[in-house]
Amino acid sequence: MIPNFDSIISISLKIFTLIGLGVYFIFALIVVKQVSVMSQNIHDLYNSHLRIFSYFHLLFSVLVILLAIFLL
Amino acid sequence: MNRAKDLDTIAPDDLSVEASSAVEASAKSAAKSDQISPPKPVKKIAKKKKPSPQTSPPTSLSKQASYRQTVYRLLQNQTKTSFSSFLARPKVFSFDSRHNEEEIILVLRRHWFTNLSWIIITIVMLLVPIFLKNVPLLDFLPQNYNFVFVAFWYLITFAITFEKFISWYFNVFILTEERVIDIDFDNLLYKNISEAKISMIQDVTITQGGVSQTLFNYGSVYIQTASEVPQIEVLKVPNPNLILKIFQQMRGEEEQEALEGRIK
Numbered sequence: 420m421i422p423n424f425d426s427i428i429s430i431s432l433k434i435f436t437l438i439g440l441g442v443y444f445i446f447a448l449i450v451v452k453q454v455s456v457m458s459q460n461i462h463d464l465y466n467s468h469l470r471i472f473s474y475f476h477l478l479f480s481v482l483v484i485l486l487a488i489f490l491l
Numbered sequence: 492m493n494r495a496k497d498l499d500t501i502a503p504d505d506l507s508v509e510a511s512s513a514v515e516a517s518a519k520s521a522a523k524s525d526q527i528s529p530p531k532p533v534k535k536i537a538k539k540k541k542p543s544p545q546t547s548p549p550t551s552l553s554k555q556a557s558y559r560q561t562v563y564r565l566l567q568n569q570t571k572t573s574f575s576s577f578l579a580r581p582k583v584f585s586f587d588s589r590h591n592e593e594e595i596i597l598v599l600r601r602h603w604f605t606n607l608s609w610i611i612i613t614i615v616m617l618l619v620p621i622f623l624k625n626v627p628l629l630d631f632l633p634q635n636y637n638f639v640f641v642a643f644w645y646l647i648t649f650a651i652t653f654e655k656f657i658s659w660y661f662n663v664f665i666l667t668e669e670r671v672i673d674i675d676f677d678n679l680l681y682k683n684i685s686e687a688k689i690s691m692i693q694d695v696t697i698t699q700g701g702v703s704q705t706l707f708n709y710g711s712v713y714i715q716t717a718s719e720v721p722q723i724e725v726l727k728v729p730n731p732n733l734i735l736k737i738f739q740q741m742r743g744e745e746e747q748e749a750l751e752g753r754i755k
Contacts, residue, residue, distance in 0.1 A: 436636075453676075460684070476649060491635055
């Protein structure tokens, strides 16, 4: 039985994409943590806005992972 | 027996009747004066006013205040918005190790011109997917992969922009009335905070070189201290000459304060 190389390649590509997006999710978590640490050191008017942006970035990475799971 | 008339003291019984009556009158008047008598008008004697204290020579406190007022005068026309690179006496800004009532004189960040490179890179990255519509670089991938790739590309663009911005925003140099603090976040995982008292500053050097630094008036400030951290570097900040003048005044104020402490 000849293996379907297209499906193997497609599955491999999907796995590597999901692994890459998973690593990126960890990076987004680190960004959230570091913005929190920086905000503790320096108190300014826009600290809350920057925290919101970091959470938005984390949410965006989760959405892209979900997109990759359902679309690929 | 007749008593001597030339006696210094005359006893009452030595006097004649007239003299005795005069004596009695004087005695009565003396007695009357012992009684409560109406107040006699007293000539007001102009009291000598105490000499007012002479205007003392400028005290050390006023000298310190003059240094501080000079600093305020130097900073009066500087901006105070939160996204500025040169924050003069900010009202909202604070930091973690700040003492109560410690006044923040100056907050410095890198000049905005240093951010131009990543701003241009961000704009280019935003335009790349639009460019790829015309150039078939990803046509070998299925359509769903194209969509995920574009989403991931914008995610990366946002991450680079955000990381560059917070790196600029949170890397600050703070000058307070007591000390200097340099907060550096070299990357997301490395933090370096240096602090030195103004009295420990031995030398302040500024450098300003190159076309962009000359055109946009920014440069680097190097602060030599006698503390554990021998040198604090504040790179590519605006108005380095003004910063030098402010440091001169703050050091003068600290020296005056130290001199006053020794005198006391």
